[in-house]
Amino acid sequence: MSLFGRNKNKGKPPPIEPPSKLVEQAFTDLRVHVRLQEQNIATTAQFRVQLHEAMPKLAPYGSNQYAAVRAVLDWDHQIPSEYMLLRIYTAYSRHEARLLDTQIRARDQAIATDNVFPEFDLQDYGDLDASETYIAVLRPGSAAFEEFRFFSDWRKEVRPPVARAALSAVKQLESFQAAYRARQNDALGSAVVVGWVPPCLAESTAWAVEIWLVVEFDGQVGKANVFMVDSESLAITREYVTEVHVP
Incomplete structure (x- = not known):
């Protein structure tokens, strides 16, 4: 069970620094994996600035505030x-920030210990516990994000009233109704709530609820219509089609 949650700052004063300053500091202190350093990748201050400029604006979930961004x-x-x-790892409280930094230092040490020969495989910095985790995929030499995704242990914890309101808003859409009628078959079920999505990915004002309607599936792969619903205004901020895969 993760020690990181989504309501860690309730009743506590927010940190002094706003999210933008914490993100800026995170890129100033950017850790670069030793295997990238050895390839002379992403070692300049200019590249760090470019990465920072490419970074979407982060907003903590609900009433939380960021205590740390790494x-x-x-x-x-x-x-x-x-x-x-x-x-990008974030922490909602000072206690979580200390836990996050402890994990990072432990991973630093494990990597340094195993770094005997440059051709040997090494651990990476994945799978650290955090309040929010964001992962961007880039090509060496480029600061352009090819993918940008959000992960959290609590992402699927959408309260029933919020889920019902989001589903109701989606089901009123003509695009949803058309996709529902055109589905492969009725056995695919109705729309389902996938979880929370940050504003930077949902293109919303508040955190959004992600809803999927599977329209095709052959047992291994298929397609789903995806809808992003602003949890406060209930506006539909994004719609697109994605592929569905069974691991």
């Missing part, structure tokens, strides 16, 4: 590297 540029376990992973 950034790591990670490697892809290939030499030469074909891509890089920018990992």
Whole structure:
């Protein structure tokens, strides 16, 4: 069970620094995996500035505030590297910030201990516990994000009243109704709530609820219509089609 949650600042004063300053500091202190450093990738201050400029604006969930934001540029376990992973870890409380920093230092030490020969594989900075985790995929030499995703242990914890309101808003859409009628078959079920999505990905004002309607599925792969619903205004801020895969 994760020690990080989504309501850690209730009743506590917010940190002094706003999110933008914490993110800026995270890129100033950017950790770059040693295997990228050895390839002379992402080692300049200018590149860090470009990464920071490419970073979407972060907003903590609900009434929370960020106590810490940490950034790591990670490697892809290939030499030469074909891509890089920018990992953004956040913490909602000072206690969580200390836990996050302890995990990062432990990973630093494990990597340093195992770094005997440059051709050997090493651990990366993945799978650290945090309040919010963001991962961007980049190509070496480029600060452009090819993908940007959000992860959290509490992402699926959408309270029933919020879920019902979001589903109701989606079901009123003509695009939803048309997709529902055109589905492959009725056995695919109705729309389902996937979880929370931050404003930077949902293009919303408040945190949004992500809803999927599976329209095709052959047992292994399929397609789903995705809807992002602003949790406060109930406006539909994004619609698109995505592929569905069974792991």
